[in-house]
Amino acid sequence: MNDGPRFTVTVPEEGASMDALGFWRTVPLDGSYAVGDDRYDTTLWEVDLLQELGLSKQIMEMELERVHLTQHILPAAGDLMHAYLLNEQTPRKMEDENFSIPAVEDSPALAELSEWMMLADAEMDFSLTGDIEEKLRQAASELDAFTAQIRSSLSQMAVVQTTAGGRLIGATRVAWLGNVSTRWQPGLEIEQAALHRQSVEMTLTTRHCWIRLAGLVSVSATRLIAAASSGIGLVTALPMAYRTITQLVQEIRTLRQVQSRAV
């Protein structure tokens, strides 16, 4: 079938092996292959749904909403971090968006960043305290995993396959330039087909999000270096930026959940 990179959506399971934005689980493969290996032309994205059509539909819609929301949140998270680095007020609530962003002073992610920067800016001989060092170490590991994932996801072909109750209902091959070929089971019902189309949508939206996140982390790291008066170099700025951005995305998502419940 496929020897290359493989991502599996695992709903609603979350854990350390999840991708940066919490949608896909990276599947380790046998042999010498490792995620991030650039040898493969095809990346397999598997969506394994339940046999019950209605429940699977609910799950997919929920996941799709989450991934689309994240797509919109990402630039806002970048803006928020940038505003913080420029010592500006929180960017105003974006009226056209269906989410709010936290005030700078209310953001744990920015508070942590502030702590980092204060340590870095202190013109004295010091070492990182255990807690900060541990967080930096964790951020570095997560960023490491993310860069491997994004490198894999940029293969020439993305193949998305959807199974429901163990039965393969559709497979789509998407070339980098956008050509799409889909293979269906004959006599497929329109609702089943819709599930697979949603799998494709989720895959491609995730890929766009990852690309945006990678760009955002790079840019934010550069801004962080520029904003710090001393002490912060590239090798720490990248994990710090990654951690801050992904945490801000999570904070904004959580804030929206709270607001949704309030409504």
Next chain:
Amino acid sequence: MSEELLTFNGIDGTSGEYLVEPTTADEFKELALGERFGGYISELSDKDTRHKEFEMALISDVEDPSDISQAGWGVIFPADANKKMVDAIEDALGELLRHRKATAGERYRVYRGRDGYREGETKDKFLVRHGSAPGPVDPDVMPFYLLIVGDPQSVPYEFQYELDVQHAVGRIHFDTLDEYAQYARSVVSAETGLVRLPRQAVFFGVTNEGDRATEYSAEMLIKPLAEYIEKKKQKLDWESVLVPPEEANKSKLAALLGGDQTPAFLFTASHGLGFPNGHKQQAAFQGALLCDTSGPIPRGGSIARDFYLGGEDIAAEANLLGLMAFHFACFGGGTPYLDDYAKRKFKDPKPIAPYAFLSALPKRLLSHPKGGALAVVGHIDRAWSYSFKWGQAGSQTKAMEEVINQLFKGKTLGEAMDFMNLRYAEIAVMLNTAQSESRYSKVDAYQLAGLWTANNDARGFTIIGDPAVRIPFASVKDKPIERTSIEVVSKRDGDVPTVMVPKSMPGSEGTEEATSLGTPTQPGSRVVPQAAAGYAVQPQTVLDAYIAMSQRYEDVDVEEFGIKEDLAEKAKDIYESMTTALTKTTSRLAKFAEDITGMDVVTYVSDDMQSMDYEGGFTEGAKKRAFTHISIDGDTEVCVPMNAGELDETLWEIHNEMVNQAMVNRMEMVKAAAEILTNLMGVSK
């Protein structure tokens, strides 16, 4: 006022006409008066004075400037060049760098990253930044020998000229890593005894029928130089061979450049070819040497290939190991971006090439895989007969004689070339004085024009190659060791961009002329990729922006605050991985923008879903039922699925859903590309 016309070397390869028509001195008077030296003249004056009055040493407290252990040796990269690329070049040059370091010891330097040449930097700023200043070189502070590794767009020729006044400066810039490695191996092989050449110098002067410029260069440059060596035969013990003008054709020159007649030292004088800005042959043949044309230079059409020798004419089996060559020819060394002649009548300088570049011929000579030349002295821009003909005084070749004399005594090329630099300093001071006098009294146009052209000409001779090389000739007592091929350099995949620092491309500053240059002909070479015109996202710019942003990273001190070594190592690995990911992303986005033409959406059905092969046989055993092609201009072709003579509506709906999804995907990809571009451009400013 003299009405004598000034003549210039250089022939337009597309028409056979002169690159610069013979011109009256009056026209050049204005140009000469407009020459600006700035503070730089004081140093030229200083050099001139010190030489004339005090005979001061080139380098303080150094008895023998040709001794690298005393004089020091260093290499300069453009500061903004991509770090990985510089790493790769440094690695490819490894043999040479280790060889020089072993000799120069503490006086060995590598100027790269933040220590490298910074865009827009003058020689003075560069020196000051490194604790040095104009005047005799202190090799403890900065080495006397400096090798620039980079294209002249990223490290400008002007910087090289200025630095060369006190230091010995050379330059290399090749298209592939292999060529760097081959050049390094050639130099090290020549300096470690692989070759000990017979003491023979060949002087090759072309005389094109009815052409005053080459008549002058053959009679007043080539012939006197050959005679000078002949006269000094007793003392120098070098054989001088003058190629008769009727034999100065392409096949003879090819035999001298890598063929069975290749000497230890070759001096040529000829027209160099020039091409219109951006012409497809400009990269490959600008500066190619025009040989005997069996009659007058043909006009009214392209010059036939049989008449000129360029880089691609150097045979694969050629062997040039140990050769040192001088090419007196327009563009023989390289081409600047702007045309100095456009300054005439104070017009804005116009580009004569999409970007400054080194000529293909010296690059090929130096990087030949069987064994390359050690250095070529060539002219940047156009060459003038003022180099060797000084008004009514006639032939004046003393400086060049001295250069050759020094080389034949075993001195380094960099030290020997100081005689040319002294001549330049003297002429520059004379021109500056004449300019000053012109404010108060009438000046002779012919004299001013002569000074101006001589000044530019003297300045334009540059070393392509390591300035610390010397000719590996056999001693009088020993038997020569003939050329043999150097050991094959193991393959080093990788191209080097035509312009190493993309933001230094004239086009990136909005210059319209900076488009494509004809593809150079050396193996593996390439031109700078061009933006996809008219498309929302320009891939070249995305990549440029990313590179610029990465370079900002590199400017940041990597001395991190208090992090433990293992974590720092891990973070560095992540940075490498991140760089790869982003490079891959941007190249994918670039490919997306470059190759996007249309989009196909195809729907298949298959009874056997389990056995498909995603890598190669995705459609095997499946039946194509629907197809949609959307072209870039929006035209759409569709094939609809039929079932028993009727539209299969279910499948058609499913297919259309996938079409919509594909369109959204493409739009989102464009948005992602634009977003990355906007962000990267923002921080790279």
